Amino acid sequence: MDRNAVFQAFAGELAEMIVERIKLRAEKRLYTVQEAAAYLACSEEQLDNYVKSGKLRRTMTDRRPRYDLGNLDRFVDSARLAGRR
Numbered sequence: 541m542d543r544n545a546v547f548q549a550f551a552g553e554l555a556e557m558i559v560e561r562i563k564l565r566a567e568k569r570l571y572t573v574q575e576a577a578a579y580l581a582c583s584e585e586q587l588d589n590y591v592k593s594g595k596l597r598r599t600m601t602d603r604r605p606r607y608d609l610g611n612l613d614r615f616v617d618s619a620r621l622a623g624r625r
Contacts, residue, residue, distance in 0.1 A: 570609075572604075576612060
């Protein structure tokens, strides 16, 4: 396989992954406590600590906590940027 064919195969796979991620984001915006903890790879208790410390915001719907995907992504981005210092 030449380099061009390898690049084309890689680009095709990457494009498919991007499309799937966009579809997922369009389908679901609010996550439960369990889903948000899994998304951040932390415990539910740690998620609650992030909220109490003001590092992460949650939304209450029908008196149940939900986590907006945008807030989760911003939290991850801020943690990543803080790690660069």
